[in-house]
Amino acid sequence: MAKRIDVSGLNAYYGSFLAIEDISMTVEPRSVTAFIGPSGCGKSTFLRTLNRMHEVTPGGRVDGKVMLDEENLYGPGIDPVAVRREVGMVFQRPNPFPTMSVYDNVAAGLRLNGKYKKSELDDVVEKSLRGANLWNEVKDRLNKPGSGLSGGQQQRLCIARAIAVEPNVLLMDEPCSALDPISTLAIEDLIGELKERFTIVIVTHNMQQAARVSDRTAFFNLAAVGQPGKLIELDDTERIFSNPSVQATEDYISGRFG
Amino acid sequence: MSHATLSPKRSSLRGATLPKWFAWAVAAGSLVLGYGISAAAGLHSDIQWALIAAILFVVGSYAVSAKVEGARQAKDRTATSLVWVAFILAVIPLASLIWETVKRGVKVLDGYFLTHSMGVVADSEPGGGIYHAILGTLEQVGLATLISVPIGVLTAIYLVEYGRGKLAKAVTFFVDVMTGIPSIVAGLFILSLWVLILKMGPSGFAGSMALSILMIPVVVRSTEEMLKLVPNELREASLALGVPKWRTILKVVLPTSLGGITTGVMLAIARITGETAPVLLLVWVTNFINTNPFQDPQASLPMYIYLQYANSGGSGAAYDRAWAAALTLIAFIMILNLVARGIARWKAPKTGR
Ligand SMILES: Nc1ncnc2c1ncn2[C@@H]1O[C@H](COP(=O)(O)OP(=O)(O)O)[C@@H](O)[C@H]1O
Ligand SMILES: [Mg+2]
Numbered sequence: 001m002a003k004r005i006d007v008s009g010l011n012a013y014y015g016s017f018l019a020i021e022d023i024s025m026t027v028e029p030r031s032v033t034a035f036i037g038p039s040g041c042g043k044s045t046f047l048r049t050l051n052r053m054h055e056v057t058p059g060g061r062v063d064g065k066v067m068l069d070e071e072n073l074y075g076p077g078i079d080p081v082a083v084r085r086e087v088g089m090v091f092q093r094p095n096p097f098p099t100m101s102v103y104d105n106v107a108a109g110l111r112l113n114g115k116y117k118k119s120e121l122d123d124v125v126e127k128s129l130r131g132a133n134l135w136n137e138v139k140d141r142l143n144k145p146g147s148g149l150s151g152g153q154q155q156r157l158c159i160a161r162a163i164a165v166e167p168n169v170l171l172m173d174e175p176c177s178a179l180d181p182i183s184t185l186a187i188e189d190l191i192g193e194l195k196e197r198f199t200i201v202i203v204t205h206n207m208q209q210a211a212r213v214s215d216r217t218a219f220f221n222l223a224a225v226g227q228p229g230k231l232i233e234l235d236d237t238e239r240i241f242s243n244p245s246v247q248a249t250e251d252y253i254s255g256r257f258g
Numbered sequence: 259m260s261h262a263t264l265s266p267k268r269s270s271l272r273g274a275t276l277p278k279w280f281a282w283a284v285a286a287g288s289l290v291l292g293y294g295i296s297a298a299a300g301l302h303s304d305i306q307w308a309l310i311a312a313i314l315f316v317v318g319s320y321a322v323s324a325k326v327e328g329a330r331q332a333k334d335r336t337a338t339s340l341v342w343v344a345f346i347l348a349v350i351p352l353a354s355l356i357w358e359t360v361k362r363g364v365k366v367l368d369g370y371f372l373t374h375s376m377g378v379v380a381d382s383e384p385g386g387g388i389y390h391a392i393l394g395t396l397e398q399v400g401l402a403t404l405i406s407v408p409i410g411v412l413t414a415i416y417l418v419e420y421g422r423g424k425l426a427k428a429v430t431f432f433v434d435v436m437t438g439i440p441s442i443v444a445g446l447f448i449l450s451l452w453v454l455i456l457k458m459g460p461s462g463f464a465g466s467m468a469l470s471i472l473m474i475p476v477v478v479r480s481t482e483e484m485l486k487l488v489p490n491e492l493r494e495a496s497l498a499l500g501v502p503k504w505r506t507i508l509k510v511v512l513p514t515s516l517g518g519i520t521t522g523v524m525l526a527i528a529r530i531t532g533e534t535a536p537v538l539l540l541v542w543v544t545n546f547i548n549t550n551p552f553q554d555p556q557a558s559l560p561m562y563i564y565l566q567y568a569n570s571g572g573s574g575a576a577y578d579r580a581w582a583a584a585l586t587l588i589a590f591i592m593i594l595n596l597v598a599r600g601i602a603r604w605k606a607p608k609t610g611r
Contacts, residue, residue, distance in 0.1 A: 053498055058422065085500030095491040099513040109499035112509050158495070165499055 002029035002199045003069045003086075003168040005050060010064030011228075012042070012049050014057065019045045021228035023064070025218060027169075032191060032200045034210035034237065037220030038252070042229030043203045046220070047171050050201065051087035052080040068168070085113070088167035092174040094154035096146035096161070102129075102138050105146040105157055109165035124164055132160035133190050152183020159190065163198070170194065172202040176209065188213050207253060211241050219249045274326055281319060281339070288314035312343045356588070363585025366578045372586070375557075376545035381566065384575040388583050390547040394462060394556035395587075398541065399531050401466035401551060402473055407523055409470075410477025417478070418485040419507055436475040444471040445536035453540070460542045462551030465558070468536030473526045480522025484515040517605030524598030528591045534560040559587045 005027040012020045020042035027033045035043045048054040049062050052073060066073040073083050096105045106125045110116050116124075125142075129135040134156040138149070146157055155175060162170060172191075176184040191213045194200060204210050210217050218234040233246050244250050292311025301307060316339045324332035371387040379386035413433070417426055448468040452458050488511050496506040512519075542555035543565060563583045570576035 051498065053494065056494065056497055081500055081502050083500075084498055089498035091491060091495065091498075093491060095489070095495045097492060097495070097510055097514070099510075099516075108496070108509075109501070112496065112499065112501040112505050161495075161499065 002197065004029045004067075005169065005199065005201075006065075006067040007050075008065045008067075010046075010049060010062065010066065012045050012054055013059070013061040014045075015059035018228040020049075020220075021230055023231045025231060025234050027199060027201060028216065029199045030195060030197075031215040032195050032202060032213050033234075034214035034217045035201065035203045035220060036205075036207065036210050036217060036252070037229070037232075038222070039205075040225065040229070041220040041222045043220055044173050045229070047173055047201060047203055048089075050169070050171055051089055052083045053089065055080065085109075085165055086167055087169040087171060088162035088165065090155070090158050090162050090170065090172040090175050093178050094151055094158050096149070096154050096157050098145070098147045100146055101143045102146045102149070102157060103142040106160045106164050108161060113165070128160040128164040131163050131194070132156045133186060133193075134160055150183070152179050152186060155179060155183065155187060156190065159187070159194075163194070167198065169199040169201070172200065174203050174205060177205060184209070207241075211237060217241070219244070219246075219252060221248055221252070273328060273331070275331075276323060276326055280322070281335075284319045284322065285315055288312075288318055312346075315339055316343065359581060359585050359588055362578070362581035363583075365582065366575075367582040367585055371579075371582055375547045379545075381569040381576045382574065386575075386579065388557075388559065388562055388579070388586060390544070391557040391559045391562035391583065392586070393547065393549065394541070394551075394558040395531065395560075395590075397549075397551040398462045398465045398469065398537070398556065398558060399527060401463055402469035402530060403523070403527055405466065405470040406473040406477050406526070410474045410523075410526075411481050411519065413474075413478045414481035414485060415507060415512075418482055419503070419511070433475045433478050436471065437479065439471065440535075441468075441472055441533050442535040442539075444468045445539040447471065448536065449539050459553070460540055460555050461553055462541055462548075462556040465537045465541035465556075466551070468540055469530045469533060472533065472536075473530050476526040476529060477523055480525070481515075481519050484518035484522065485511060487518065488514045517602040520605065521598040521602040524594050524601070528594045531591055531594075532560055532587060534564065537561055559583055559590075563587070 007026070008024045010020070010023045011018060023046060035047065037043055045054060048057075050066060050073075052062075054060045054062055062074060064074070068083075068086065072078070073087075097108060100108060103125055104111070106128050107116075107121050110121065110124060126135060129138060134153060137153060138157075141148075146154065149157060155178075159170075159175075176187050179187065188209065191200060191202065195215075202210075202213065214237045216234060217237045217240040219232045219240065220229050221232045222229040232248055233240070233244060235244070239245075240249060241253060244253065250256075288311045291314055292307045292309075295310055296307035316336060319339050320332050320336045323335045327335075366384075372392065373389050374385075374387035375390035376386040413429065417429060420426075421429065445468045448464055448471070452464050452467065453460070458464065492510055492514060493506055496510045497503065501509070537558045537560060541558060541561070543561045544555045544557050546557075548554055548556045563580050566576045566580035566583065570580060
């Protein structure tokens with residue numbers, strides 16, 4: 001299920017503005033890779049190039065290579081819609097579909113992509129909600145609106161929705177930044193469980209969170225505002241937080257930044 | 259400055275305030291006074307004494323309040339009273355319109371009136387009804403809606419979800435221009451195209467086409483606004499699940515904005531239902547029931563009202579029928595508005611816990 005991501009020489013633009021420059025890295029399957037770095041250094045932009053969501057933004061453009069195992073996501077003839085089924089995404093703010101119930105939200109990915117039998121859907125919905133540690137909290141209100149849940153529950157609902165389509169990779173863009181500490185803890189525990197099945201990439205502003213949940217950590221930085229963001233280093237999380245090989249990383253982690 | 263010079267009231271946080279009923283008392287007082295003054299001066303018009311009362315109310319509450327509460331509160335009260343006066347001025351014509359229509363309309367409005375046509379009833383005789391006109395209006399407006407809603411909604415979807423560059427700008431420009439087209443011009447356009455060039459006769463459908471020209475820009479505008487209100491996050495959430503764009507629009511964007519779009523369509527229908535000019539040019543009128551909107555003249559409520567009134571000489575059976583038909587038209591539009599509100603509330607995205 002889980003696949004390796006191999007990025008080489010990737011640039012991403014907004015119109016003529018080069019947002020991230022020449023990024024190359026490997027993301028190992030069945031592991032959690034955290035992206036850290038100051039605001040505006042292009043973490044979200046880079047994350048969105050990994051499932052071809054970057055080009056949804058008007059003017060969004062990418063060159064370079066992103067290999068998902070053997071396949072280049074930016075190769076000729078690749079369907080971005082198919083890519084997004086392989087590489088799921090969870091956003092910063094919980095965004096359940098407001099017109100749909102809890103059940104329909106989880107089933108949305110499957111239902112919107114084709115026909116499924118009711119019994120099949122029931123199984124997938126239960127499995128995904130259990131996978132997102134939400135089943136016990138919502139099993140009696142599956143037909144209530146998804147937007148009626150608490151913020152933390154909504155975010156886990158979004159995770160359930162993303163894993164229901166069985167992607168290989170799960171991208172998370174600051175998934176806890178709108179949540180309270182208890183909900184954050186619930187999501188972090190969940191990430192620990194999900195990495196058995198998925199390749200996970202998580203953007204976070206919270207250094208402790210990166211240290212707690214990730215196996216490897218990538219530090220991004222930018223020379224100045226208006227300059228493109230770059231990957232400074234990628235290493236085992238332990239090493240990044242104890243003994244990074246670049247001075248800028250150490251400065252950022254120890255708070256001696258800017 | 260010693261403490262003694264400060265009045266105890268000024269030094270506390272609590273200033274002198276007039277009681278709640280003060281505004282009502284002033285209002286009642288100025289009404290009575292206004293009426294008295296105009297009676298004494300021999301003025302007969304209702305408008306005159308109401309205006310005097312309104313001025314007395316604004317001035318009176320300012321004066322009393324300035325004396326008791328201070329200048330700031332007095333200004334505050336003046337602003338409040340001006341808003342109330344403006345509100346009442348706006349509501350009076352509306353209320354009196356409805357009152358007059360109901361009062362004159364109920365005389366002959368009954369089941370018989372709604373289910374019979376004029377047939378062989380002469381304008382001067384009592385009896386007859388508006389069945390043919392209701393049927394005509396419903397068919398013409400229904401056809402216009404069938405034409406306008408798909409075109410309008412699809413155009414709005416194009417503009418919001420796909421439109422970039424020159425074509426989108428051009429479409430927006432033409433929609434703006436269309437919004438300003440007077441209904442008689444829309445009627446003349448279809449007249450020249452349909453009747454003069456294509457040599458077709460008058461029919462309900464010809465009227466529907468002209469009504470569509472008036473309805474489409476309204477539907478485009480309101481749908482556009484509603485689609486823009488759908489948060490981008492929802493589109494992204496759906497796209498990130500690997501749902502194609504067109505399905506995202508169909509299954510996520512449209513359902514989220516369905517309530518607002520429906521309301522917009524209902525209001526657009528309400529707007530064209532009372533249109534007279536295109537109907538006059540293209541549908542003509544008849545006293546008989548014509549169920550086929552594609553052939554021969556049809557009756558309609560606006561034309562019926564106009565002709566009954568024009569032939570009545572200001573009183574008599576035709577005059578009553580004109581008012582009853584007007585009441586029916588207003589009731590129809592009000593019901594549409596209420597239904598629109600109901601749908602908007604029912605379809606609004608649910609947030610309740
Ligand atoms: N939609 C957009 N249009 C134009 N520029 C953008 C857009 N989104 C982000 N950017 C720019 O791209 C750069 C990287 O932004 P982002 O990837 O959001 O950074 P991060 O997630 O690390 O805070 C920033 O300079 C930002 O201003
Ligand atoms: Mg970001």
